[in-house]
Amino acid sequence: MKLLGQEDKETLATALDHSGQRPTPQRETVFGVLLDQRDHPTADEVYARTKSRMPSISMATVYNCLETLVSSGLVKQVNIEREPTRYCPNLAPHAHFHCRDTGRVYDVPVPVGTMEKLTDVLPGKYQADSVELVFRGHLSKGTSS
Amino acid sequence: MKLLGQEDKETLATALDHSGQRPTPQRETVFGVLLDQRDHPTADEVYARTKSRMPSISMATVYNCLETLVSSGLVKQVNIEREPTRYCPNLAPHAHFHCRDTGRVYDVPVPVGTMEKLTDVLPGKYQADSVELVFRGHLSKGTSS
DNA sequence: AATTTGACTTAGAACTATTCTAATTCATCT
DNA sequence: AGATGAATTAGAATAGTTCTAAGTCAAATT
Numbered sequence: 001m002k003l004l005g006q007e008d009k010e011t012l013a014t015a016l017d018h019s020g021q022r023p024t025p026q027r028e029t030v031f032g033v034l035l036d037q038r039d040h041p042t043a044d045e046v047y048a049r050t051k052s053r054m055p056s057i058s059m060a061t062v063y064n065c066l067e068t069l070v071s072s073g074l075v076k077q078v079n080i081e082r083e084p085t086r087y088c089p090n091l092a093p094h095a096h097f098h099c100r101d102t103g104r105v106y107d108v109p110v111p112v113g114t115m116e117k118l119t120d121v122l123p124g125k126y127q128a129d130s131v132e133l134v135f136r137g138h139l140s141k142g143t144s145s
Numbered sequence: 146m147k148l149l150g151q152e153d154k155e156t157l158a159t160a161l162d163h164s165g166q167r168p169t170p171q172r173e174t175v176f177g178v179l180l181d182q183r184d185h186p187t188a189d190e191v192y193a194r195t196k197s198r199m200p201s202i203s204m205a206t207v208y209n210c211l212e213t214l215v216s217s218g219l220v221k222q223v224n225i226e227r228e229p230t231r232y233c234p235n236l237a238p239h240a241h242f243h244c245r246d247t248g249r250v251y252d253v254p255v256p257v258g259t260m261e262k263l264t265d266v267l268p269g270k271y272q273a274d275s276v277e278l279v280f281r282g283h284l285s286k287g288t289s290s
Numbered sequence: 291a292a293t294t295t296g297a298c299t300t301a302g303a304a305c306t307a308t309t310c311t312a313a314t315t316c317a318t319c320t
Numbered sequence: 321a322g323a324t325g326a327a328t329t330a331g332a333a334t335a336g337t338t339c340t341a342a343g344t345c346a347a348a349t350t
Contacts, residue, residue, distance in 0.1 A: 022317085024327065043307080058329050063308070068327095079226050082337080084307060097271045110266045118278065121255045126242045128280035133263065135273035167346090169298065188336080203300050208337070227308080229336060 004032040015072040029054045030065040040078055040086035040105040095133040149177040160217040174199045175210040185223055185231035185250040223250060225279060240278040
């Protein structure tokens with residue numbers, strides 16, 4: 001899939017507008033890249049994929065667009081160890097699994113309320129507004145992708 | 146406290162020996178720095194603190210020592226967002242709280258079994274050998290340090 | 291006790307992901 | 321059409337960390 005659907009386009013426009021920013025072809029294309037292949041690409045990977053759809057785009061713009069998308073709340077950054085930042089358009093609360101063999105990062109859905117429940121371990125003085133849960137390990141063999 | 150106690154020295158020697166490495170004055174001093182002030186210092190901070198006890202030490206050696214301690218299992222790295230890596234000699238399973246105001250990182254003790262239990266959300270093909278739980282937010286006012 | 295060996299330390303260069311800068315382009319508003 | 325300001329761009333700069341190559345040191349061997 002090459003272009004952003006009408007629905008996604010409106011999601012983007014609304015979210016950007018809400019944070020006082022404008023939809024642009026570059027932002028739409030980058031957003032489309034993230035929606036099309038949800039494998040937590042790095043900025044480099046987003047750049048490569050975006051360039052194949054819009055050859056004139058620059059790395060700086062990719063970083064700018066990603067930052068814009070993050071600030072508008074449409075995309076989340078995923079940082080694991082000291083590896084390059086990855087980008088994730090999955091807005092539902094979820095955990096991540098980081099495969100030591102391939103370096104790949106997988107979304108792990110969690111039952112509703114699970115992430116919020118975790119804050120129960122926090123002593124009262126800590127007011128958490130975000131919870132991050134990352135597993136690291138291996139995929140059992142016989143699994144693909 | 147300036148020097149490593151006999152007990153800690155033996156812990157260090159044993160752990161290093163176990164991974165085929167040697168205890169050295171630099172490694173002992175860096176380890177002592179981490180044990181003395183458990184505030185998740187960055188390499189820069191460890192360097193500054195170590196230098197005040199052993200002025201001739203170099204940044205490269207601090208990185209080397211930290212890496213040695215990590216590889217021997219005595220110290221854990223704590224990575225939050227893209228901030229500099231922090232170092233933590235707390236080996237018990239625990240979570241972290243990252244204060245958005247100060248950037249400080251706090252250990253959050255969790256009930257025995259809690260971290261392990263989290264792996265229940267993982268589909269079978271994911272074999273986790275480590276679980277990382279990080280909260281981000283603010284400290285309610287009226288609390289110190 | 292001198293020599294060898296190999297691990298450890300060190301200074302500085304190199305690397306990499308990301309951010310910054312300053313110039314240009316572009317769309318919108320008068 | 322001209323002005324305004326946001327967005328894009330190339331390349332320079334930055335920062336944390338790792339690498340390199342030379343020097344040091346302690347233990348093992350002669």
